């Protein structure tokens with residue numbers, strides 16, 4: 001007996017929750033499948049000190065504002081509470097501990113196989129599995145020889161136990177910056193290895209989140225916005241990191257919080273040391289691109305993530321940034337009745353984009369159901385069985 005739905009949403013992070021709420025509003029009978037033991041599983045497991053770098057007014061999901069009294073930049077714990085409240089406010093149909101392993105197109109339906117072996121079916125599919133479930137670990141020669149500890153930033157929680165240790169943080173993103181500063185403040189001897197560079201911008205200007213300015217400037221040509229970003233980066237003094245490499249993929253600047261992340265100051269004062277790219281591990285440390293070798297006790301790879309889409313291998317092709325190829329922001333170019341939410345990243349913030357794309361995906365799903373024979377919305381029995 002296979003349970004069958006009009007739509008299945010994979011992932012109960014912000015993207016899956018926003019989509020589910022919009023599907024429910026449209027009367028689409030659906031299920032949200034989440035591998036973790038709770039909604040917002042990603043946010044339940046990121047580092048303790050993390051806070052949104054986007055403002056609460058433009059980080060809320062459709063239909064529910066943050067409660068009054070929430071800080072302008074909500075801390076991780078507040079954001080997680082918000083996601084839980086979102087799911088319960090709209091009574092969203094979520095199955096936790098439902099790890100999706102394989103999804104295939106069978107005739108005119110999607111067959112969704114869980115780790116438990118159970119298979120579910122749906123006429124339409126929304127993939128909202130984000131990127132954090134797929135941390136990127138670059139191939140670095142000699143890793144087996146290194147006697148210290150190597151972890152990805154996704155496994156970093158707090159600086160306890162790092163005092164006095166020589167720690168190398170690899171990367172030029174917000175996690176790399178925040179973790180470096182936190183470890184240095186906790187008494188670790190921190191080096192930051194940056195291969196491609198980044199622009200550091202303040203989190204707010206005159207009390208206004210820089211993200212809000214990004215939203216206003218977004219319609220301008222991309223190169224003009226990049227020039228403006230560079231100019232804003234210079235407001236706090238000369239550049240401390242190399243220029244970011246040109247890439248087709250969205251590159252979010254390093255957003256500096258004066259009270260929390262003070263990376264530029266720390267790099268200038270050399271309380272955090274700067275190095276180029278990491279080329280190899282040695283037994284006691286690493287080699288850098290300038291040929292120097294240094295000992296380290298710990299290496300934190302803040303090397304980013306890739307879209308978590310392995311369960312769709314063979315069904316879809318990817319764009320140059322690793323996301324599913326799509327049109328109109330969310331619609332798969334490869335397969336019918338498939339949308340992706342949470343695949344649009346830019347300086348307006350992933351959450352801002354999710355609030356647009358959840359509604360868009362729900363409209364596409366509703367249209368697809370109508371076009372494939374569903375006559376009305378919200379009137380079918382809750383579940384059909386085969």
Ligand SMILES: Cc1cc2nc3c(=O)[nH]c(=O)nc-3n(C[C@H](O)[C@H](O)[C@H](O)COP(=O)(O)OP(=O)(O)OC[C@H]3O[C@@H](n4cnc5c(N)ncnc54)[C@H](O)[C@@H]3O)c2cc1C
Pocket residue numbers: 010011012013014015016033034035036039040041042043046050051052053054059098099100101128129130131132133175308311341342343348349350351352354
């Ligand atoms: C450290 C960090 C900080 C960020 N800060 C901000 C910020 O301040 N502002 C902002 O706008 N954006 C921010 N982002 C970017 C983005 O908005 C967030 O990553 C956001 O959580 C994306 O939502 P999502 O639902 O797409 O992905 P996620 O939050 O990762 O949710 C995806 C869900 O899918 C589940 N899942 C994955 N694979 C499977 C599977 N096979 N089967 C079932 N379930 C699965 C996961 O467990 C997870 O619950 C940040 C990202 C990171 C990594």
